[in-house]
Amino acid sequence: MRSKSFRIFKLLILLIFFSISNVAIAQNPGGRPPIKDLSEIKQMPASADKIIHLVRYARNPSMIYSDELKVEIEEVLQWAKDQKIDDQIANLTATRAIIELGLGNQELAVSYIKQAEEFLPKINDFQAVSIVSDLTRIYSRISNFEKAILYFDKMEALTKDKPQFILPRIAHLKNRINIDIRTGNTAKLKANYNIILKLAKESNNPDLLKNTRFSYAHALLNIRKEDEAFEILKELIPDLDNSTNNQTAQFFNILSRNYEANGDYKNALIYAEKEFNLPIATTQQKGNSVNKMILLSYLLKNYNNLDKYIVEHRKFGMDENNLFSRKQYFLAESRYYHVKGKTNLAKRNYKKVLNLKMGKQLAPTLDIAALTGLASLYAKENKNDSASLYFKKAENSLKKYPVNPATRLIYANSLKEFNQTNKISQDTLIKNLEQEMHLKDTLYQMSLSKITHELATKYRVSEKEKALVIAKKQQQLQQLEIKQQRQRNWLIIMGATVALLLLTALAYILFQRKKQATLLHNATVNDLRKQHRIDIMDTLTEAQEQEKKRVAERLHDEVGAMISIANLNINSLQKDIFSTNVDAENKLKVTQKLMSDISETVRNISHTLMPIALEKYGFKAAILDLLTAIKTANRLSVEHVIEGLDHTENWPQNFTLSTYRIIQEIVNNAIKHAEASHLFVQLIELDNALTIYIEDNGKGIEQDHDESGAGMKLLETNIAYLSGKLEIKGEPNQGTFALIELPIPNIVEL
Known part of the structure; x- marks a missing residue:
């Protein structure tokens, strides 16, 4: 008995530790469990849990679709149909549509998603949002924008003014903007992004707000509004430095080009280097950024890293299909040789820049830089006619193409140096001075505006950083409170679990005791019944013995006496059988009566017994x-x-x-x-x-x-x-x- 109780106690201890470990796991917010492999999912019986794992597996963006996956989807879909679970049927049918879309079977994808659409009146809002999202995704992928926009409108009706659907609504509005860009309908782009930004702020999710602003900048780039994108990106500089995605290189490139256009070559070089050093930057992006680094170093007259840059420049090369990239590559070569004093190589590469043509593509800023560089080289060689010729060509390009003031100032400074070493007329000198003063004034105004804007931006960034710090602290405080609450909950659950197990153990012990008492009671009752039956048997035996004694006494007293008398009469008759005058007849009658009485008595006794x-x-x-x-x-x-x-x-x-x-x-x-x-x-x-x-x-x-x-x-x-x-x-x-x-x-x- 003690051994059995000890085993029960050990079992209860194991149950307590098992419950505590489960509670601890439940309190650890480690995110969603990893996606199961298809081989694991196949081993599971058809159930709602299997459907969840299978749908997660099928909708994983890195998934490679297969016939094996389709077979599993069919099996659980049939199970869901047998069980008549509408939301699961709709979910699986929509998943089949996504699989067929991934396999390139557009007609099947449309057929399945239409089947899923039929369940919209029967399912809850969350499932409906998922189905409509799949509808917009499929019709967008097959370029049926009319249908896609129709379901975008349905999605807007489902999610508008519903806080629980902020994230799906933001995602669908971004997709709607992408379709508008693809179809050239960009009139509502800014208005839609203002709605998205408002929703992102309401979500109290700083990462979502940041990503939304990056998406807005990217959308502006797609419609060639780089200036507006540049203004947004300047405010996101801290976030750009702290995060990396597939758009970061492009954003650094925009910042570098805009700073260069404003004459801020120092910041332009900084962001060109950041673009080059990005691990995810492509070969073309690295080639273009290192070319720009050489050109900016030339303008800054900072030649310390020029040799290192030229090695990377020749390693990554240029984009052969882009005129700007090719001209920039040879212009970088020219600047390098220009600095190193290799005049002929510099001239040759400057001329390569000017002679490169690709259809209708133009790069006037690079052409003007090459013309100005050639003019400067010829001026140093005192070949004034050639220098004047290239300065004139540069002037004509400045008149023909709208270029930024920084490029004009480069031309003006080079022309000023040339004029200082050559005698020119007073009118020309005054004209050049006025032009230079005007350009400097323009750049000054631009610089002043830029500084003012940067100060405002820095202030906003500073305020934003403060807000982020406060938000982070509040988030940490909330997380601490949540953690403490979880710990309290954990202790409560653990205590309740232990108490429940102890009560269960107590109940089990009481049950066992009651069971033992019942068994003992039943055993006692059975013993008493047996004893009672024994007593009854004894009493019956005693009664039977008394009955036997009574019968024996009756036989002895009554039957025996009558038999004795009858025997005497018979003996008397035997003696007197030959005598006369004997009352034999009377004796015989008495004997007969006695025998009759004996018979009656014996019959009565027999009847009494049985x-x-x-x-x-x-x-x-x-x-x-x-x-x-x-x-x-x-x-x-x-x-x-x-x-x-x-x-x-x-x-x-x-x-x-x-x-x-x-x-x-x-x-x-x-x-x-x-x-x-x-x-x-x-x-x-x-x-x-x-x-x-x-x-x-x-x-x-x-x-x-x-x-x-x-x-x-x-x-x-x-x-x-x-x-x-x-x-x-x-x-x-x-x-x-x-x-x-x-x-x-x-x-x-x-």
Whole structure:
């Protein structure tokens, strides 16, 4: 018993630790579990859990679709149809559409997504948003923009003014803007992005707001609004430095070009270097950025890294399909040789820049830089005619093309140096000075505006950083509060779990104790029943012995005496058989009477021991014979009612005989002691019991009457032996009744 209890205790301890570990895992917000492999999912039985894992697997962007996946989708889809789970059927059908789209089966994709659309009235809003999102995705991919816009409008109706759908609404508005850009319908671009920015702010998600602003800048680039994109990107500079994505290189390039256009070559070089150093930058992006780094170093007269730059420049080369990239490559070569004093190589590469043509593509800024560079080289060689020629060509390009003031100032400075070494007319000198002053003033104004704007930007960035710090601290505080709450919840759950397990253990122990007590009680009751049955058997045995003794005494006293007298008479007759005048006839008559009495007495004794009618004719006939005999012999009015008892031949013999004896004993008591004139006997056979009711109109039972006589004890013992119930009641001079209920034992089939 102790060993069993110890095992139970160990099991409870294990359960407690298991529950605690589960609670701890539940408290760890580690994100969604990893996506299961298809081989693992295949082992799972068809269920809602399997559908969740299968849909996650199928919708993973890096997934390679296969026929095996389609088979699994079909199996769980059939299960969902059998179970009539509408939301799962819609989800799986839409997933089939996405798979077919990924495999290039556009018609099948449209067919399946239309089937999923039919479930929209039957599913909840979250499922409906997912289905409509898939509809817009599929129609956008197959360039059916009319249908895509129709479902974008449905999505807007589903998600508008519903805070729980902020993220899906932002995503669908961004996709709508992409379609507008592709179709050339950009009139509402700014308005839609203002809505997106407002939603992103309402979400209180700084990362979402940042990504939305980057998306806005990218959209502006797609519609060639670089100046507006530049203004947005300047405010996002801290975020650009702290995060990297597939657009970062392009954003650094925009910043570099715009700073260069404004004459801020230092910042332009910084962002060109950042673009070049990006790990995710492409070969073309690295080639273009290193070329720009050489050109900016030339303008800044900072030649420290020029040799390092030229190595990278020749390593990454240029984009052969882009005129600007090719001209920039050879212009960088020219600047490098220009600085190194290799005049001929510099001239040759400057001329390459000027001679490069590609269809209708133009690069006037690079052409002017090459013309100005050639003019400067010829001026140093005192070839004034050639220098003047290239300066004139540069001037014509400045007049023909709208270039930024910084390029004009480069031209003006080079021309000023040339004029200082050559005699020119006063009017030309004044004109050049005025032009230079105007350009400087323009650049100054631009610089002043830029500085003012940068200060404002820095202030906004500073305020934003402060807000982000505050938001971060608030987030940390909230996370701390959440963590503390989770710890409290964990302790509560752990305590509740331990308490529950302890209560379970206590209940189990009490149950075992109760079970043991019940077993002990049942064992005691069984022992008592056995002892009671033994007592009954002893009483019956004693009664039988007394009955045997009574029969023996009767045989000895009555039958023996009569046999002795009969024997004397027979002996006397034997002696006097030849004598005359002997009263032989009288002796013979006496002997015959004695023999008749002996026979009657023996018959009565035999009938007392085993009624002949009971043995020959059955229980019912024996009872009727008994009642008839009583009525005849004792001059009693006997009334009887007997229901059933037609098939008592199947009753066990001891039950039949004991029941007969019980009825015989009660009736005999009524005859001997009650002085009754009327006797009523009722026997009713029920399904599984026999009811005996016997009533007389005799003198009843005295209050001080002793009911512990031998006859009553024998009667009670017989009834107890048969597991029956006895009730006897009587009032003085008002008769007596006895009610007995005996369960009929299982019938023995003959």
